[in-house]
Amino acid sequence: MTENYSTETVGIDFCPFCERVSLTLPKLSHLDKQTQICSLCSHIESMLEFKYLFNGNSRKILEERLNRINSDMYKIENIDSHKFRYLTMIKSLMRVNLKNFKA
Numbered sequence: 675m676t677e678n679y680s681t682e683t684v685g686i687d688f689c690p691f692c693e694r695v696s697l698t699l700p701k702l703s704h705l706d707k708q709t710q711i712c713s714l715c716s717h718i719e720s721m722l723e724f725k726y727l728f729n730g731n732s733r734k735i736l737e738e739r740l741n742r743i744n745s746d747m748y749k750i751e752n753i754d755s756h757k758f759r760y761l762t763m764i765k766s767l768m769r770v771n772l773k774n775f776k777a
């Protein structure tokens with residue numbers, strides 16, 4: 675017996691980041707440069723990257739940010755979601771930044 679698990683809805687765009695229906699999905703997510711997301715979430719991605727990846731001038735600040743993103747991720751129930759995978763990518767980039775930072 676076969677069942678159809680497809681969640682694709684013809685003619686309606688679904689943004690995997692905010693998990694809402696959007697009229698248009700005009701931007702590519704930085705996660706894979708393939709997944710289309712809505713323009714608001716594209717803006718959110720840019721802000722998250724700025725918030726977590728740039729302007730870290732001490733090891734302590736970088737570690738605080740890492741703790742913050744861990745607690746943000748803890749609130750996400752679906753670990754297969756686009757948002758969780760995106761934050762995982764940010765976290766691994768943060769770890770690289772931290773590793774390059776001499777204590």
Ligand SMILES: [Zn+2]
Pocket residue numbers: 689690691692693694696711712713714715
């Ligand atoms: Zn969205």
